[in-house]
Amino acid sequence: MNNFTFHIPTQVHFGVGQIAALPEALKAHGATRVLLAYGGGSIKKYGVYDEVVRELNNAGLPFAELTGIQPNPRVESVREGITMIRDQNLDFILAVGGGSVIDCCKAIAAGAPYLDGDVMDLLTGKAMAQTTVPLGTVLTLAATGSELNNGAVITAGEDHKKLVLFHPGLFPRFSILDPAYTATLPPKQTAAGAADILCHLMEQYFNPAPGTQVQDRMNEGLMRVVLDNAETALAEPDNLEARANLLWASSMALAGLQLMLGKPMAGFPIHFLGHELSSLNDMTHGVSLALLTPAWMRLVMRENPENIAPLAAFARNVMDVTESDDMTAAQQGIKRLEDWYKRINMPANLREAGVPEDKLRYLADKVMEGRQPFGPLTPIDANRAEVIFREAF
Amino acid sequence: MNNFTFHIPTQVHFGVGQIAALPEALKAHGATRVLLAYGGGSIKKYGVYDEVVRELNNAGLPFAELTGIQPNPRVESVREGITMIRDQNLDFILAVGGGSVIDCCKAIAAGAPYLDGDVMDLLTGKAMAQTTVPLGTVLTLAATGSELNNGAVITAGEDHKKLVLFHPGLFPRFSILDPAYTATLPPKQTAAGAADILCHLMEQYFNPAPGTQVQDRMNEGLMRVVLDNAETALAEPDNLEARANLLWASSMALAGLQLMLGKPMAGFPIHFLGHELSSLNDMTHGVSLALLTPAWMRLVMRENPENIAPLAAFARNVMDVTESDDMTAAQQGIKRLEDWYKRINMPANLREAGVPEDKLRYLADKVMEGRQPFGPLTPIDANRAEVIFREAF
Numbered sequence: 001m002n003n004f005t006f007h008i009p010t011q012v013h014f015g016v017g018q019i020a021a022l023p024e025a026l027k028a029h030g031a032t033r034v035l036l037a038y039g040g041g042s043i044k045k046y047g048v049y050d051e052v053v054r055e056l057n058n059a060g061l062p063f064a065e066l067t068g069i070q071p072n073p074r075v076e077s078v079r080e081g082i083t084m085i086r087d088q089n090l091d092f093i094l095a096v097g098g099g100s101v102i103d104c105c106k107a108i109a110a111g112a113p114y115l116d117g118d119v120m121d122l123l124t125g126k127a128m129a130q131t132t133v134p135l136g137t138v139l140t141l142a143a144t145g146s147e148l149n150n151g152a153v154i155t156a157g158e159d160h161k162k163l164v165l166f167h168p169g170l171f172p173r174f175s176i177l178d179p180a181y182t183a184t185l186p187p188k189q190t191a192a193g194a195a196d197i198l199c200h201l202m203e204q205y206f207n208p209a210p211g212t213q214v215q216d217r218m219n220e221g222l223m224r225v226v227l228d229n230a231e232t233a234l235a236e237p238d239n240l241e242a243r244a245n246l247l248w249a250s251s252m253a254l255a256g257l258q259l260m261l262g263k264p265m266a267g268f269p270i271h272f273l274g275h276e277l278s279s280l281n282d283m284t285h286g287v288s289l290a291l292l293t294p295a296w297m298r299l300v301m302r303e304n305p306e307n308i309a310p311l312a313a314f315a316r317n318v319m320d321v322t323e324s325d326d327m328t329a330a331q332q333g334i335k336r337l338e339d340w341y342k343r344i345n346m347p348a349n350l351r352e353a354g355v356p357e358d359k360l361r362y363l364a365d366k367v368m369e370g371r372q373p374f375g376p377l378t379p380i381d382a383n384r385a386e387v388i389f390r391e392a393f
Numbered sequence: 394m395n396n397f398t399f400h401i402p403t404q405v406h407f408g409v410g411q412i413a414a415l416p417e418a419l420k421a422h423g424a425t426r427v428l429l430a431y432g433g434g435s436i437k438k439y440g441v442y443d444e445v446v447r448e449l450n451n452a453g454l455p456f457a458e459l460t461g462i463q464p465n466p467r468v469e470s471v472r473e474g475i476t477m478i479r480d481q482n483l484d485f486i487l488a489v490g491g492g493s494v495i496d497c498c499k500a501i502a503a504g505a506p507y508l509d510g511d512v513m514d515l516l517t518g519k520a521m522a523q524t525t526v527p528l529g530t531v532l533t534l535a536a537t538g539s540e541l542n543n544g545a546v547i548t549a550g551e552d553h554k555k556l557v558l559f560h561p562g563l564f565p566r567f568s569i570l571d572p573a574y575t576a577t578l579p580p581k582q583t584a585a586g587a588a589d590i591l592c593h594l595m596e597q598y599f600n601p602a603p604g605t606q607v608q609d610r611m612n613e614g615l616m617r618v619v620l621d622n623a624e625t626a627l628a629e630p631d632n633l634e635a636r637a638n639l640l641w642a643s644s645m646a647l648a649g650l651q652l653m654l655g656k657p658m659a660g661f662p663i664h665f666l667g668h669e670l671s672s673l674n675d676m677t678h679g680v681s682l683a684l685l686t687p688a689w690m691r692l693v694m695r696e697n698p699e700n701i702a703p704l705a706a707f708a709r710n711v712m713d714v715t716e717s718d719d720m721t722a723a724q725q726g727i728k729r730l731e732d733w734y735k736r737i738n739m740p741a742n743l744r745e746a747g748v749p750e751d752k753l754r755y756l757a758d759k760v761m762e763g764r765q766p767f768g769p770l771t772p773i774d775a776n777r778a779e780v781i782f783r784e785a786f
Contacts, residue, residue, distance in 0.1 A: 001634060001638070001641070003406075003408025003410070004408060005406055005414075006405035007403075012398065012400065014398070014654070014655070015394070015396025016396065210634060211638060214618050217613075217617050217618050218645070220610075222611065225610050244655075245606045248607045252611070261407070262407070
């Protein structure tokens, strides 16, 4: 286990009706004029917007609204929010939505006080934010873990490049997690969210390091929770226990638990390959991960059979495979994972998901732009990225 | 899953050599004059004391020393620390040791600013601390989780009553967790610490609530880690990976993870019964838990067989029992747990541990002082407490 620092300053209010905690939470963090940021109309359709506005009024806090933040949020939305904060002297950001809205708000939080240039300086690492505007979140989609961590992914440029921002000041001051808010999600988004949570857990699990048993055993437990509860939530959309377990597992996967702590940093290829698919045709992130993961696993088995142990452990400890031969166990685990993806109605392949075959090499090259071969278990270069895309096609 | 609030403000510096983070951590939290508190001589014997003093000197911070804090820390030590803080205008408490030292320091932290009476007012609930002195910890024993939570247990009076104190201001500001500091522990303390961690996990696990799968699956993973690594640490005391896993599991068990969140509060009888054994003859807390747990489990099976499910789940998901009948599975699980206690050299029974038989009823009555029948799965009253003590005798 490597050395690490563990720190999660975010205060989580978890459960049905926790929106009532909003006024006190805003006041505790010094909010006087709020940027209320959200995406499309779903929070209005399902009443979350009304509840948030009611609590802002209860708190007696004036607010301005930034709307229309898109999935795979773009730097243009970030700039819009920055301008609002500066022009209207807003001092707190309230993100209401899923990971896209929260990530956009984090970039706004870092960019608004940065007066030496455009926010792209921060997103490209040319400059580092000195201060940040405090932000809080009201989560409506269990997927990214952004509600409990200090990272953000922003899309920029005509080539839809994904840029990553981390800053200690970007932990939400508080996050309100109400499983009932996630119960109105369409089945497709529920399934894609579950696939995303599972992939976050897998990319930590498949980045093995000596002696990280605490991390790996907790991770296995969380993967089981996601596998079980995604199917329940799809079969019974109003099952709040299933929604609560998916929601809390997603926060634990990327944030509260910080399962990656004590392991080496290792860019996980499936996420980067998936980002390129999302950039190409706005494919939902979780869908791209579901399509690519089994292909990546098979690549590991073919190219680096000496690294089969974590795949075999996944098969046995998460997918209940009892086979004693590692290679056979891993194969059975992959098969069971694919069956699960089918049961939650993921598309069967990239073709079905609308990706043109003649773009696969282009996507593979894009993954490797500015990057050396990377990733745990089997290093990914452009050729291997293409192999994964083709196998998933 | 019940509603809950999750908040762990403590910053953890985990790993070998993290003592180097001490000067910056102290300064970040405004320390100018430090109370350095510890127990017996073991931190001097093994060099931890020298490292701490070196870093205090590196930070240029003057300090006063409170020494001789005993296991099952007494209110007299608390009062001594309070007097030192007041007389010498100290503004930060650095606890170096295990749970006893940290708990004592938490009571000092609450009591020093309390000028309206004696610290017993706070320990008995007669008054509530308004402010607290900030504290940090350097942990030398993986067991209680006190390094990452805001609770303390203090012993007071001629009858060695255990008093419990909780306060939001008692989270350590930082905790330094170096697995190498735990590698010098005598085998007996290593084993007792592991038994304590396991019992903390079990008392959360055996307090079942609908829909708490995230909590229960992570808990099962952590129990496995403790079972595996305790034996490794006993066989190879210098195995830092095993020490690291025990250490991080203990923090996750009671603190970072807050596995109890989302479950109803339920006083767990084994801990209270164990406290009385410790009060009687200073029996190490973990030893008392190991002796009482199987007897409590068998009581559940006899008195409330309708509550067998969590015991059967424990047997299957943690102890690798494959039996399909719940009652038989639970019995096998208890047997495997007892075998594990034997393998880590716990005493076989209370008699062997030096408890006089004629004290058993007295202990049972003490457990129930001021208490209604309590505890999950099977309610404990004085008669049932006596049954547990007798079965463990």
